[in-house]
Every structure is written in C-alpha cells, then in structure tokens.
Amino acid sequence: MESPRAYAGHAHLTMALHSTAARAQSANVRPRRCVATTAASSVTEQVRDAIDSAQRSGNGREAAGFAARAAALESLDVHVFDRLRFFEGLSGLSPELRLLQRRGAGLRRRLEETNERFVRALRRRIREGRAAPAWLRRVLAECSPSSPSRLGYDSVDLLVMRLLGGRAPSAAVAAPHPEMVPYQPTPVRAVLAMIDAASLGAGDVLYDLGSGLGHVVILAALLSAANARGVEVEPSYDAYARQCVRRLNVPRASFVRGDAREADFDDGTLFFMYTPFRGELLRQVLERLRDVATKRPLRLCTYGPCTHEVALARWLRLRGRRRPSDDEVALFDGPVALARGA
Numbered sequence: 001m002e003s004p005r006a007y008a009g010h011a012h013l014t015m016a017l018h019s020t021a022a023r024a025q026s027a028n029v030r031p032r033r034c035v036a037t038t039a040a041s042s043v044t045e046q047v048r049d050a051i052d053s054a055q056r057s058g059n060g061r062e063a064a065g066f067a068a069r070a071a072a073l074e075s076l077d078v079h080v081f082d083r084l085r086f087f088e089g090l091s092g093l094s095p096e097l098r099l100l101q102r103r104g105a106g107l108r109r110r111l112e113e114t115n116e117r118f119v120r121a122l123r124r125r126i127r128e129g130r131a132a133p134a135w136l137r138r139v140l141a142e143c144s145p146s147s148p149s150r151l152g153y154d155s156v157d158l159l160v161m162r163l164l165g166g167r168a169p170s171a172a173v174a175a176p177h178p179e180m181v182p183y184q185p186t187p188v189r190a191v192l193a194m195i196d197a198a199s200l201g202a203g204d205v206l207y208d209l210g211s212g213l214g215h216v217v218i219l220a221a222l223l224s225a226a227n228a229r230g231v232e233v234e235p236s237y238d239a240y241a242r243q244c245v246r247r248l249n250v251p252r253a254s255f256v257r258g259d260a261r262e263a264d265f266d267d268g269t270l271f272f273m274y275t276p277f278r279g280e281l282l283r284q285v286l287e288r289l290r291d292v293a294t295k296r297p298l299r300l301c302t303y304g305p306c307t308h309e310v311a312l313a314r315w316l317r318l319r320g321r322r323r324p325s326d327d328e329v330a331l332f333d334g335p336v337a338l339a340r341g342a
C-alpha cells in the first residue's frame, strides 16, 4: 500500500488494503527471480516452511491474533501462492507442490474465517451499543502489529476497513476539480493521534472536511464522546458512509453531502483535513474556517502535505515546537489572538 504521501490514483478503496506495502516490506520477497533460480526441491522446502510458519503465527486467539493472522495471510499470498503460480506457469507443479497448494488453501480459508468471525462479533457489539470507546480502543491496540510502520497502512487499517466494509464505490464518478485530492483513507493510527492530540470529547463537534467513505467520522464517534460529521463532495462516497453508519448504528456520526467551500460547519469545534484539496481551493476553505473562528476558537488538525500550506495561515498557531512531518498529525489553534491558553 502506498504511503500517505502518495495520493494519485486512489479513486476507490479496495479490499486489498494490506497488500502492496506489506509485500514490499517483507524481507525475502522477490518470488519471481528467486523461484526462477531455485531448484525444484528447495522450492518445495521453502513453500512448506512458509506454510508451517503461517500456521504457527495464525494460531492466536481472536483479537490478539488478528495482526498475526493478517500477516500470515499476506505471507501465504507472497511466499506460497505467488510462487506456486509462477512455478506452475514455468514447468507445472509436482504432486508434492500440488499437495502443498491444497494445504495452503485450506489454511488460508481457516485464517480468513477466523478473522471474519471476529469482525462480525465486533460489528454486532458496536451495533448493539455495547462497544464503549475505551474498550474499542483496546481492541484496536490488540489488533495492531507489534511494531507498526510509520508509513502506510497495517493490520488495524485492514480491521477497520472490514468492520466498516460494504460495497465500496468502485470509482469516483464526479469529474474532480484539479485541486481536489482523490480518495485515500487516513491511516487509523493518524485518526487515533488526532483524537488524543485534540483531547476530543463530549461537547466537541468534529468535522472531517473531505470525508470520503467516512472512516474518520465513524471512528471518532465510536472512540470518543464527541459528535462527528463529514463533508464530502462525491455523492457515491457520501452514500457509502451513510450506509455504514446505518449498518453499524453510530448515532453521533453524520454526513453532509456538498462542497467544503459551501457546506455549513459553523458548529464545529475541531476540524480535520487529510489533504482533501490544495491551492486556491484550500485557501477558500481556510477563509471559511477563519470566519467561524471570528465567533469562537476552533482547532484544526491536518495530516499529509496540506499541513505545510495550512501552516502559512497567520490566524492559526501550530501546537508544539516542531513542525510535524507529513506522516504525523498537526494541530492548530485559531484565531491566534483567542487561541486556548493564549
């Protein structure tokens, strides 16, 4: 999966959230070259080892095992199925490799079923209003990899995508303005960082400007006591996000379909932007936020390259001494003269 810096071309969310980055990060992954130069017997050994190791790491319990199962599934794809596909095209599969292929497929099915059972149970608990923010936060922590990468997506993003999943729109339909950035979800760890940095809580109204499929809004409503609203210009994304909210029954999450240059967000106390637009369009939205800030203080949290443009707005003050990188959330207070604690 691409890093959050790489926006281009992400017109829709696919179920394969996990694949590209995990493959690239995987230490020994060069299946094609590797297989082409490896003797058949050692391919059999490598495939068997990969299946054994996926089996061992996929043995964990429900939540605690989610990240390991996601990694095991990834490893099966890369080290077993990709290899076997290549080898099959090259010289056909030996009976031994055919057996391993069946064993790998059975293991993959079992791992997927376990994860699906876990996700269904979680969804049910949320729908029934039995998932308190602190409890859900612990579940997300349990489902995160033990050493999360600072860039890109990981198993917790996969979990959230499946939790909120339905039929994602296959492509953006509206012809985007050149300064509008195509859809890409905020990594879950950045949503959590935003909730913590802003101490999002009861009495807050969060607006995600350019809310896409609604992940930030739904997570914020589930993981805090705040109301969360999304503003999204693309009708199919807006419809998808509303459907997720209905399916999961999240009363404090809602959506406004429209252009952030025109939508009514005057009741917002915290605004979030994962670089939804740039240039003049971004400046126009910042002007609207400045109008809101003339009535009462607000906070603006940014993620990705837009942070640099937002930092140029003189009515906003960046919290903290250091300018965050594109992979960190930045929190601004405004207007400067009225900023909290100023």
Ligand SMILES: C[S@@+](CC[C@H](N)C(=O)[O-])C[C@H]1O[C@@H](n2cnc3c(N)ncnc32)[C@H](O)[C@@H]1O
Pocket: 179, 180, 181, 182, 183, 184, 185, 186, 208, 209, 210, 211, 212, 213, 214, 215, 216, 231, 232, 233, 234, 237, 258, 259, 260, 261, 273, 274, 275, 276, 277, 281
């Ligand atoms: C990088 S995505 C972020 C999605 C969402 N915030 C998330 O993190 O899951 C940017 C989103 O902004 C939307 N967008 C772009 N220009 C917009 C505008 N003028 N008004 C409202 N939404 C806009 C795009 O359609 C896209 O869904």
